[in-house]
Amino acid sequence: MSYKKLLLPSALVAALTIAACGGDNEPQSVVPPLPAGRWIAGDLHTHTTQSADADVSQTLDKILSKAFTSYGLDWMAVSNHLRVSTRDEKGATLAASIPLSLGVERYEIPRVKALQAAGTYADKLIFSGFEWDMPTHDHIGIGLFDGAAASTKGMKEFEYLFTTRDPAMFDAADVAAWKAKYGETRYNKTAADALQAINWLKQNYPDSSYAVINHPSRNKGSYTIADFRAFNDAAPNIMFAIEGMVGNQMEPDRGGYTAAYTDDNAPLRVYGGVDYVVAKLGGPWDALLGEGRRIWNLTDSDTHFKIVGGNSSGYFPGEYAKNYVFNSATGAPALKDLLAGLRSGKMFSVYGDLINALDFNLASKDDRKEMGGELKVVAGDKVTITIRFKSPARNNYEKPVDSGTPANVKPVVDHVDLIAGDVGAKATPGSAAYSVASNASTRVVKRFTAADxxxxxxxxxxVTYETTASKNQYFRLRGTNLGVDVAGLTSGGEPLADQRTGATDNTQRFNDINDRNYRSLWFYSNPVFVSLR
Structure with missing residues (x-):
C-alpha cells in the first residue's frame, strides 16, 4: 500500500466531499454527509455501597451526583458486584444479607425512579447492570433489559443459575420455576459454565443485553485470547467490547494491576493506564481486529471510593475516564439508542478529558464510513482518512487532589497515531490460530502533530491523509499529551508500563498518584474497516 499525506484547508475538511470526475459522460460521485447527532459521555462500570468492597459512604445518591452534577455525564450504568448485598442504597446495614438482584429491585431501581420522577436527572440515562465473577476467569460487566429498563426478573434468574448463591435466599416460587426449567443444574464452576452464561444471554436477551470483559489482564491467567474469541463467536451481538482503558486509576499500582514488574508479567501491566490487551501495538486487540471481529475498546471508572483514610482506589464516574458514544437521537438518551451506539463501535474513550469530540472517518469517491463501520472499495481506489478532534478548555485536574481547587490545566494533544493492521480470515476454534494473540501487520502509519x-x-x-486501497485492513487512532520519548512514560511513541507510586506519607502518595495520572493522558478510537469488493 502506498501512502501520501494530504493537508486540506480546514474549511474544506469540515465539509469534505470527494468527487471522482472521469470523462464527459461519467457522472460525479459524491460522498454522503456525516449524520447529525451528538456525543454522549458515560460509564458502564460503577459501584455503590451495595457492593461490599465499596466504601459505606459510596451511596447511590452520591455517585449519581458526582456523575451527573459534578462531571457532566449523560448516561451511567450502576453495576454492583453480583454477590450478596449487606447494605441498602444509603449504606444502612440490612437485617440479613440478600442477593444483589433483590437489592437492585428493592433499593437501587426505586431510588433512581423516585429521583427522576421528581425531576432530578430526568434528562439522564441511568440503568442497572452488574459485575459477575465469571467462573475460572475474572469480572465481566453485564446488562440485560426488558424494554427501557433493566430486567430484575432476568437478573434473579442469572444470579441463581450462574453463582453459588444459596437457593434459600430467593423466592421459593421462583426457585421452583427455575428447577422446573433447568432441573438441578447450575452453572457456576467451570469455563464451560462461563460460556454457558454467554449462550444464556443470547437465548434470552439476544438484542437487549451486553457482556463486557472488565480489566482483562489484572490477574494472571484470567483470560486467554481463545476465551475472547469463544465468547465473541458465541454471541457477537452481546460480547462486543473489552474494558481496555481500565478504572481504579487512583491505585498506587495504576489500575490496581499489582503483578511484579518482570518480563514474564509484561501483559499484566497497564501502559499509560491502558491494559496490555489494547495498549500493545500489534497485541491481542489487534489480533482480534485482524480477523475482522467487531470487538470495541471501552473505558470506565470502576469507582468504589476515591480516597478513604490511608487508601485510594478510583476516580468518580466522569471525573477522569469517559466513553463517548454517538447518539443520533435528540433529547434525553434512550437505552435502545445507547445499546445501538455501543454495538455500532462509533465511540471513543479518553482519560483526563484529553479530547471531548472526535470525527474519524474514511471516504472513497462515493462512500464514507466512521468508527465501527466498513468501507467497501475496489483495489486501487483512493481512500481519504479524516481526523478531527476537540479538547475542552480545562479538565478535572485538582491540585492538591480532592481539594476542590482546579489546577486550570487545558489538556493538549501532543500527537495522534494513525494505526493500521491487515484483516484476514477468522480463526477456527481448535486451530493454532485461535490462540494467536498478535498481529504482526499492525503498525503506526503516520504520526500527526500540531505541525500537521x-x-x-x-x-x-x-488533518486528512490519503492512501490507496490494496488489501483488507482496519485503521484506528491513539493520541496522547505525552511526547514520543518521555523518560519512564514513552519510548519511540509507545507507552511504557506504569510504575508503582508508593510514597509512605498518605497525602504525598495521593497527590503523586493524581499528578502521575494527569501527566499521562491518552485516547483510543475504535477502528474503521476497509474491505475490497
Missing part, C-alpha cells in the same frame, strides 16, 4: 493539523472555525483540529 489545522484549527477550524468550529474549534476542531483537522
Amino acid at each position: 493539523w489545522k484549527l477550524d472555525a468550529d474549534g476542531y483540529y483537522s
Whole structure:
C-alpha cells in the first residue's frame, strides 16, 4: 500500500466531499454527509455501597451526583458486584444479607425512579447492570433489559443459575420455576459454565443485553485470547467490547494491576493506564481486529471510593475516564439508542478529558464510513482518512487532589497515531490460530502533530491523509499529551508500563498518584474497516 499525506484547508475538511470526475459522460460521485447527532459521555462500570468492597459512604445518591452534577455525564450504568448485598442504597446495614438482584429491585431501581420522577436527572440515562465473577476467569460487566429498563426478573434468574448463591435466599416460587426449567443444574464452576452464561444471554436477551470483559489482564491467567474469541463467536451481538482503558486509576499500582514488574508479567501491566490487551501495538486487540471481529475498546471508572483514610482506589464516574458514544437521537438518551451506539463501535474513550469530540472517518469517491463501520472499495481506489478532534478548555485536574481547587490545566494533544493492521480470515476454534494473540501487520502509519493539523472555525483540529486501497485492513487512532520519548512514560511513541507510586506519607502518595495520572493522558478510537469488493 502506498501512502501520501494530504493537508486540506480546514474549511474544506469540515465539509469534505470527494468527487471522482472521469470523462464527459461519467457522472460525479459524491460522498454522503456525516449524520447529525451528538456525543454522549458515560460509564458502564460503577459501584455503590451495595457492593461490599465499596466504601459505606459510596451511596447511590452520591455517585449519581458526582456523575451527573459534578462531571457532566449523560448516561451511567450502576453495576454492583453480583454477590450478596449487606447494605441498602444509603449504606444502612440490612437485617440479613440478600442477593444483589433483590437489592437492585428493592433499593437501587426505586431510588433512581423516585429521583427522576421528581425531576432530578430526568434528562439522564441511568440503568442497572452488574459485575459477575465469571467462573475460572475474572469480572465481566453485564446488562440485560426488558424494554427501557433493566430486567430484575432476568437478573434473579442469572444470579441463581450462574453463582453459588444459596437457593434459600430467593423466592421459593421462583426457585421452583427455575428447577422446573433447568432441573438441578447450575452453572457456576467451570469455563464451560462461563460460556454457558454467554449462550444464556443470547437465548434470552439476544438484542437487549451486553457482556463486557472488565480489566482483562489484572490477574494472571484470567483470560486467554481463545476465551475472547469463544465468547465473541458465541454471541457477537452481546460480547462486543473489552474494558481496555481500565478504572481504579487512583491505585498506587495504576489500575490496581499489582503483578511484579518482570518480563514474564509484561501483559499484566497497564501502559499509560491502558491494559496490555489494547495498549500493545500489534497485541491481542489487534489480533482480534485482524480477523475482522467487531470487538470495541471501552473505558470506565470502576469507582468504589476515591480516597478513604490511608487508601485510594478510583476516580468518580466522569471525573477522569469517559466513553463517548454517538447518539443520533435528540433529547434525553434512550437505552435502545445507547445499546445501538455501543454495538455500532462509533465511540471513543479518553482519560483526563484529553479530547471531548472526535470525527474519524474514511471516504472513497462515493462512500464514507466512521468508527465501527466498513468501507467497501475496489483495489486501487483512493481512500481519504479524516481526523478531527476537540479538547475542552480545562479538565478535572485538582491540585492538591480532592481539594476542590482546579489546577486550570487545558489538556493538549501532543500527537495522534494513525494505526493500521491487515484483516484476514477468522480463526477456527481448535486451530493454532485461535490462540494467536498478535498481529504482526499492525503498525503506526503516520504520526500527526500540531505541525500537521489545522484549527477550524468550529474549534476542531483537522488533518486528512490519503492512501490507496490494496488489501483488507482496519485503521484506528491513539493520541496522547505525552511526547514520543518521555523518560519512564514513552519510548519511540509507545507507552511504557506504569510504575508503582508508593510514597509512605498518605497525602504525598495521593497527590503523586493524581499528578502521575494527569501527566499521562491518552485516547483510543475504535477502528474503521476497509474491505475490497
